[in-house]
Structures are given as structure tokens and as C-alpha cells.
Amino acid sequence: MTGLERAIRIIDAISLWTGRIVAWLILPLVAAMTYEVVIRYVWQPTQWAYDTSYMLYGAMFMLGAAYTLYRGAHIRTDFLYQKWPVRTQAIVDALCYVFLFFPGMAVFLWLGGEFAWSSWLREERTVGSSWMPVIYPLKAVIPIASALLMLQGVSELLKCVYALRTGRWLVIHKTLEELMTVIPEEKREP
């Protein structure tokens, strides 16, 4: 295995594991909302279920974005893209990553960090309910998610380099077919 391949495998493994962890947030989300409905009729509504629900959902889809990028599941309008030779695909992707994706995500990381930091300093609370929980953990999700996205972006860029060198994709851009089949990533695990 070349160094290039090893770097790709390592980053992919990190994204895979973030996905595997973040994915379980769905269970507390289900539990919190179901508990809220039941307890409202048995006893009285909770103060926390409402805020908890959007915090879990918001953290889930942002923190899962890098995993989704690793899985190649962010939708593309690919009916032209598909027809290009691998090297053309790789060049176009690489240009998009270097000149557009990384600068954009870097700004998002920087501003998101500032956003969360100032919220943490003043222990900012949310006024969505009378519970008024602190909001900085949810704000901190933004810089963490963009850092994870940039990291996975590095792997995607390296995959473009690999494709340029060898004329084939190291990992075929997943057609999402795998989405419907059982644990495909198990086989590709580094």
C-alpha cells in the first residue's frame, strides 16, 4: 500500500467512525420525543424535550455531513459527470475542492469557531422554551462539523490525485446502491 493510499484509508476510517458514533443520536431523539408525548398524558410535559429534540437533530445532520461525504452520498447532478473519463472527473473534482470547497469550509470553520466561542464566554442560553438551556454546545457543532468536512475533503482530494495517477478510482464513487444493501463498508475497512 502506498503512502497515498494509507493516508486516504486513515482519513476515511476517521469519518467512518464519526458516522458510527453520531448515527446513534437518533435513538435518544426517538426516546425523548416519545417520552414527552407519553408523560404529557400520564403526568405533565417535560421542560427539556423540545430543546433536546432540535439539538440532537441539528447536531446529527451537521456532524454526519463528513461521513455522508465519505460515503459519496451528497447528491450530484451526475448525468454529464458520469460520461467523462476518470481523469477528467478527477481534475474537475480536484479543482472544485482546492479552489472552492476548502476556502469555503475554512471560512465556515473560522466564523463558526468565533460564533461558538463568544457564546461559550457569555454562557449564552436559548429562549426557545422556559427551560433555557445553554446553546453553545449546538453552536460548537458548526466548527466541529466543518473541520470534519475539511478533513474528509483532504481524503477526497487525495482520491483525485490517485485517480489522476492511475486512471481509476481507488474507491468507486458509491452509487448509493450500497445504501440499500447490508454493511458494505465492513469490506472496505482499512
Next chain:
Amino acid sequence: QVSRMRMQTAVPAAADEFKMLQKFSQRVDAMTNGRLKIEVLPDGAVVGAFEILDAVDKGLVESGFAWTHYWSGKSPAAMLFGSPSGGSGLGMDQLAWVSWFLEGGGKELYQELFEKQLKVNVVGFILQPVGPEALGWFKRPIRNMEDFKTRRFRTPPGIPGAIYKEMGVTAVALPGAEIIPSAERGVLDAAEWCCPVTDLAYGFQRAFKYYYLQGLHQNTVNGDVYINKTFWNNLPKDVQAIFEGAALASLMESTAYRIRANALALIELKTKYGVQVMETPPDYFPAFMAAARKVMEANAAKDPFFKKVLDSQAKFAKDVVPYWVNIQKLNTSVADAYLKGAK
């Protein structure tokens, strides 16, 4: 030199607040001879309601409109300006609060809130008093606080909600858009939003039949405009003065508008939709004020600036509320005499 100012509001284009802001914008335009053009934008046009202050601070829009208690998550004292429940637990009504703001040192504390507490590059202007807002809508009448506690009640978020929690009311948190559908389907037994003219537009009369006007959680509510300070400082001095004057005029105009509009809306609610207007149970008031004082003191103990504002209001209330309640009795007596004579 013409300055253009986008104003991101927290309300939809059909709201009264929006229409009054458009009127305000036309007046400023006329008074400045077209040198300050204000473009009023509906909720969500550039950013959502809870991002308005940050957006003005960063210069994403030049100005914004919301209610100051929206920022009580950043600094709890914001609530003492935006919606001081039960007149901050001190018995101030809407007009008495405005008196504190203009004459009792409120304005200086208000600027301190933005500069030193929220630390935003913003100047603020209170210009649309809304209070008193109603206690809310109920599916079945309540006779006393014990009844009230058994109802699933949509409360306003933040500190007013915390006061109800303190009173033992079953507080449900819901976003505004979900209230009516939830009420119709029975998730809620009761809900509050604003006041007759706004509640009528939202359609509360479809889901509820009993309307209680006298409530304390938002007996005083103030809408305000935020202007990016850099933008503000670049305005010519006379334009600044005109804007300040127009904001003062708007205080009076909003008050005048709401008295009549709410009265007319209430007539429509009663005659067209058969809504029953109820008297709030007397034990509500002491229970609320006791809980409000408790919550206010708890916040004052935690936050020095909250204490500073509350102390200023307390000093004002001590002098003014006894006089003002006396005069309010006059208002009640003369109106009662008129209404009895009219029968």
C-alpha cells in the same frame, strides 16, 4: 447624499408591526427629504428572527426590528426591557414603563445593555409598545389557579415561561407556527400569543372559545429597532436627530393604534366568532406577582447588570406606582360611570 437602510424584522409582512414600520419609514423619508430610505423586510428575508441582532452587529443588514427579550439568552437583563413580566414584578404598566425608560434612567441602561453586556456594535431605539398582552385562550374556562394548573398552556419562552413554571402551571413550549394546529388537535388546552388584533389574524378563535385579556406575563412589551453603529455614526447629525424624533413619535402612534385596533378586533371576535371574554380569576394576580418577584430576584442574584436595571426600576416604581395606580382608579371609575350610563 442618500443613505439606504435595510431593516430585517421578526414579523411577517401582514403583521401590524410591519405596517407601522412602513409608515415609520415613509415619515422618515419625508422628514429627511429622501436622505434616509428604509426598506422594511419580513421575517426570514435575510435572516431568521433570532439572528437579527447578530446580523445587524455584523452589518449583514443595516438595521433590524425585534423585541429586546429575544436576547435574554445572551444577557438576562434584556427581558427587563423587552417584556418585563408584571412590570418587572414591580407593578409598572405599559405607560409607566415608558415613563421609566424616557424619564427614569432606562434609556442609558438600555444603551449600556448593547455596549457592555451584549457587546454588539448596535444602537437601539424602543419605538413600538405592544402591551398589555392578553393572558391567553382557553378551551374551557378556569375559575381559579387550581384550574389553571391543570391546563396544558403554551407559555412564552424564556423568563415569562419560567415564572409560570414557578407558579406550577403546566407550561408547554411550542414554536409560534405550531400553536394553532396543536391546539386544534388537542395537544394544548390553552395558549397565549399577543393581543386581540394579532390573535384574530392568527386564528386563535378557531381553536378556543374563552379569551382572558387580563394577564401579567407580558403586560408590558416593547418592540425596538437596532441600527448598526458604524452605519449610524456615518449618518448626518440632522438625520440622526430626525430618526430619534420619529422613534419618539412612533411610541405614541403605536399606543394610539393598538387601543383602537384591539378594541375593534375584540368586537369582531365576540360578534362574528362568538368568543367569550372572561374575567381572569383574582387569585392569579398575587400568585403571578409572587412568582415573578422570586424569578426576578434569582436572576438579580446571578447577574449584576440584571440587578442594576431591576434596582433602577424598583426605585422608579416606589415613587411612581402609588401615584399611577391612583390615577388608574380614576380611569376605571369614569369609564365605569360612562358604561353604566350608556346602558
Next chain:
Amino acid sequence: MSPEWIGVWMLAALLSGIFVGFPIAFTLIILGFLFGYAGFGDTVFYLMLYQFFSVMKEQTLASVPLFVFMGLLLEQAGLLERLFRAVQLALARLHGSLYIAVMFCATIFAAATGIVGASVTLLGIMAARSMDRSKYDVRLSAGIITAGGTLGILIPPSVMLVVMGPVIGVPVTDLFAAAIIPGLLLAAIYTVYALVRCAINPALGPALPEAEHAASKMAILKEFLQGLVPPAVLVLASLGSILFGFATPTEGAAIGATGSLLLTIVYRRMTRKLLYDSVLKTLEVSCLILFLVAASNFFGAVFSRLGTPEMMTRALLDLQLSPWLLLIVVMAVIFLLAWPLEWVPIVLIFVPIMLPIIKELKIDLTWFGILVAVNLQTAWLSPPVALSAYFLKGVAPQWQLADIYKGMMQFMVLQLTGLVFVMIFPQLALWLPGVLYTR
């Protein structure tokens, strides 16, 4: 160049840039940055921050992962395919019986959810593979799933109507009542269309081969009951809790998810692997939907901040047309805007600008609201910015995006037919609220 014209170029850049094949969510973000920066400087970066954070706090959208999870669990456990199988058996001699099954379920889901993403995904997960196996026409299948799924935002509860009510100053409950009949009308039009196409060309929805017909009526009944029990339990748990007033739509979605967890356990299909698979796939599907929602919200916000929508609408008002002609022009403009945009910016920005004219013309606002709502249904089915196509592609990856586009465009034409019906017969919208709310 004025900011307004920069917005026009941004739109043009989107319509071409989207075909480069880079993930659409990132394309939207990047174009928003570039053109926003050109139009109003570095504050565009904050705009992205606030738009994403708003979507992260949007509690109603929490129903997306919940409905996805519910659908995936049931699909993985194989508990839903039987309903389709049963409907198909029961209607074995009829061509295109699965189209009926899809629309039947679509209408039920529409009454259970207020958003589109969850409906389309759930239907796609449930129906796509059954339709493939039965050799159904891909385009017609994709069309009926996307069109049926988008009914979720028209038939109440509807997030779109909840947002629109305050904008046009009509009680949301009026809009809800007014939307029911037009929503059912669209469902009927879709079904009739699919069945007529099948009657003309049976290959589009083959009937079951004679050999596979059920042995007896009893066998059909048995299959039907067994197929119906899991979804019936779920509709009771999820839809029932919403309609009978125990829960908000988001809570109802969670109850549905709990219900499907319990069903999977009761039917002895629950394994660690199944749970793990469902959870991971839920993450993937929810992320691709919700990240795209956030990105398109940001793109729309840049577009409005540039002032382009206003410029376009004012140009229209300057034409000075007669009421009917103007209403038709307004509808045509909304239809065209729905091509590149989603309903949110249209409802929030364009509708308020047109409202004074509509009021001037004494057009009934409830009726107008429903016309806008039916019209905006097309936004979901107009490529290339047609979220329901991506939702479907996410769960039916074996279908070509081009085929999905071609299928949904047919149904977009049907939506326009529905719009014309409601325009000619206002009573379709106004009768029900009149009956419910006159005293």
C-alpha cells in the same frame, strides 16, 4: 453591476454550475459565497452561519430523520412490502395496481406529515424496489412517488401553509381546510393519469402473471390482513397520534419510530445488525436531505439579500394588467420562480410583494393562498433544483436521475392542470372552510 443583476448572474451560474457534477449542497454554498461576496462583501459569510444555525434549530425538521428511521426499520425488517404485495394481489388483473397502492399510501402519509422530504423518502424506500421487481416503468414510478410524496406539503398538516398564513394574513386553519379538497383532487388526477397510461400501454405497469395469482379469495384476504397489520398499527401510532391530537407532527414521527422498533421486535426481525444498519443509513439519508435544505436556504437568502427577487417582481407590477390576466401572470411568475427556487423564499419574499395588488383586485386571499400552494407544488418537481428528485435518488439509487426527472415532469403538468381547476372553480378551495367555519 448592481447587486440585483449579480443575483441574475448567480441564478444563471447555478443553472449551469449544477451540471459540473460536484455535490449540489457544496455548489450552492460556493456560488452563494462568490456572488454574495461580489454583491455585498464579506458579510455573506455570516449569512451562511446564521442560515445554517436557523436550520439546525428548526424543530419541525427533526421529523425528517425520525420518519426516515421509521421507514428504514420497516423496510429492513421487510414489514411493508407485503402491503404492496397484497394490494397487487387483490388487484391482480388490473394493470398498474402498485400505482394505486403508492397513491393510497402517499395520501395517508400526506395527512401525517407536514413536509416533503420524509414522505418522498418513505415512499421511495417502501415502493421503489417492489416496482422494480414487478417490472414497472421507472419514469412513471418515479413520477408517482415524487408527486405523491410532495402532497405532504399541501394536504394538512403542512409546514408551507403554516408559514404562508401569517404572510398573507389568513388564519392557518382556514388554509388547512381549504387545502384538503385540492390536495385530494391532485391525488385523484395522479392516479387516473397513471391508470390511463397503463390501460393504453400495459407494459408500464404489468399485471401479475397468471401463475402468480392467488389460489383463492381467502388467500388474498389472508395476505391482505398480514400485509396491512404492520402499517395499520403504525398509522394508528403515528398518524393517529397526530390527527387525534396526542402529538405534534414531530412527536408523531417519533411515536412512529418507536412503533416500528416495537413491531420489528414483535415480528422477531430485530437483530443487532439490523438496528446498526438502519441507524447508519438514517444518518446518511437525513444528512444528504438536511444539509441540502440548509445550503439551499443559504443560497436563497443571498439571492434575496441581493434584491433580485424584488427587482423581478416590480418589473411585473409595472406592466399594468387586468385582474385575471394579472393573476395568471402572477401564477406564471411563481411557476417560473419555483423552477430554480424552493417554496421558502417564494412564500417569504415574492408573495408579500404581490399581495397589495391581489388585495387591490379584491381577490379572496384564502383562495389566492391555495392557488400559490398548489402552484408551489411544482417547485418540488421542476429539475434541476427539485429536492424530491434527490430525496428519491437517495433511497432508490438504482434509478437514473434523468429518468426521475422525466417522470416527475409529467406530474408537474398534472399539477398545473389541478391549478387550472382550482382557478376556474374557486369552490374547490373555499367550500370546506365555509362549511366548517360559518356560524
